[in-house]
Amino acid sequence: MSLEQLLASIPPGSHDETLARQVNFEQLPAHVAIIMDGNGRWAAQRHLPRVEGHRAGIDSVRDVVETSARLGIEVLTLYAFSVENWKRPRAEVNTLMMLLKRYIRLELSTLLKNNIQFRVIGRAEELSPDVQHELELGIRQTATNTGMQFNIALNYGGRAEIVDAARRAIAAGVAADDLDERRFSDFLYTAGQPDPDLLIRTSGEMRVSNFLLWQIAYAEIWVTETLWPDFRRRDLLEAVVAYQKRDRRYGGIKPSPVALGAK
Ligand code: IPE
Ligand code: IPE
Ligand code: MG
Numbered sequence: 001m002s003l004e005q006l007l008a009s010i011p012p013g014s015h016d017e018t019l020a021r022q023v024n025f026e027q028l029p030a031h032v033a034i035i036m037d038g039n040g041r042w043a044a045q046r047h048l049p050r051v052e053g054h055r056a057g058i059d060s061v062r063d064v065v066e067t068s069a070r071l072g073i074e075v076l077t078l079y080a081f082s083v084e085n086w087k088r089p090r091a092e093v094n095t096l097m098m099l100l101k102r103y104i105r106l107e108l109s110t111l112l113k114n115n116i117q118f119r120v121i122g123r124a125e126e127l128s129p130d131v132q133h134e135l136e137l138g139i140r141q142t143a144t145n146t147g148m149q150f151n152i153a154l155n156y157g158g159r160a161e162i163v164d165a166a167r168r169a170i171a172a173g174v175a176a177d178d179l180d181e182r183r184f185s186d187f188l189y190t191a192g193q194p195d196p197d198l199l200i201r202t203s204g205e206m207r208v209s210n211f212l213l214w215q216i217a218y219a220e221i222w223v224t225e226t227l228w229p230d231f232r233r234r235d236l237l238e239a240v241v242a243y244q245k246r247d248r249r250y251g252g253i254k255p256s257p258v259a260l261g262a263k
Contacts, residue, residue: 006070010233019237023071027244029197031075032068032236033219035211036060038203038227045227051095056229058103062110067233069114069148071240075193076150079211083123083157097131100154104138111138115147121189122156123164149193158213161189165214190215198243200236202228220246 003025010016039053046052061078068076081096104118111118118138125132135154165187169179172187185191196212199219206223208216222239224231247255 002072005072006067009066009070016234016237019234019241022241023237024244025072028072029220029240029243030073030194031077031196032073032198032200032240033077033079033196033212033216034064035079035199035201035205035209036228036231037201037205037209039229041203042227042229050092053227053229054092054096054099058099060228060231061103062107063232064236065107065116065150066110066114067236068150069116071236073148075190075196076148077121077153077190077196077212078151079153079156079209081122081154081156082210083155083160084210097128100152101131101134104134108138108141111142111150112145115145116142117145117147117149118142119149119151120154121151121161122154123160124154126155151190151193153211156189156211158208158210161212162214164189185214188214195219198222198239200224200239202226202231202235218248218250220248 003020003023006020006023007017010020036057039057040050041053042056043050043053064078065076080100085096086093120135120139124135127135165184168187169184174183190212195215195217196219199208199212199216199221201208201221201223204223204225212219220243222242224235224239226235249255
């Protein structure tokens with residue numbers, strides 16, 4: 001994509017425009033992964049039930065998906081529901097699932113319009129049949145899109161993913177001697193996709209909460225105090241601009257520009 005395409009959706013003279021002009025389009029992170037956190041706190045600040053935070057968070061998802069596609073990000077992964085989130089009250093889990101179904105139904109046309117390929121990473125087969133049905137519709141209808149790959153991490157756990165990959169490698173009959181990091185990564189949910197260059201977490205928490213454990217080995221981490229329902233295009237642009245100022249070394253001694261990131 002280009003600055004012009006991004007600017008087409010930004011009000012002239014706004015702070016977002018200033019930020020957009022700071023982005024180096026030659027050094028974009030290929031994969032941005034986001035831990036969307038802080039919905040409950042956002043609601044609590046307003047004396048609202050937690051689910052209102054989840055509801056409000058949908059607007060942030062919409063904004064970030066569209067901005068990422070316009071920027072020209074290759075892969076965007078959003079952490080929506082972890083394998084640990086089943087510990088939450090049944091009513092909250094049900095509302096999250098309902099919101100997810102509604103999001104896909106309402107946003108499918110936007111995903112199609114923006115040439116976005118929708119995918120799910122996680123143990124989707126453990127989700128309820130109605131949720132699975134909605135997800136499959138979204139996946140099938142966007143399967144031939146060639147633009148940004150949008151992964152939604154649902155019933156996702158980084159350790160579960162590594163266990164699943166090991167099982168698949170064994171089932172595929174991979175010999176122990178043939179197994180190396182490259183081969184192993186072909187059995188991950190993200191097979192064929194670049195590893196995240198930039199990992200964003202909202203609401204100030206300094207932890208990875210079982211997200212993409214294998215893939216974030218050398219991701220640059222950016223944490224913001226902003227709560228997820230308040231996260232918008234400007235926050236994403238700020239993260240990208242900050243990322244582009246980092247020196248990535250991959251264990252070496254010479255700082256390498258982000259664009260030359262090791263694969
Ligand atoms: C993130 O917000 C949404 C999900 C984990 C589904 P939280 O619900 O974790 O909000 P906080 O962390 O309690 O504020
Ligand atoms: C991480 O947020 C999971 C998602 C964003 C889906 P949590 O709120 O579940 O993480 P912890 O419990 O604070 O580590
Ligand atoms: Mg949380």
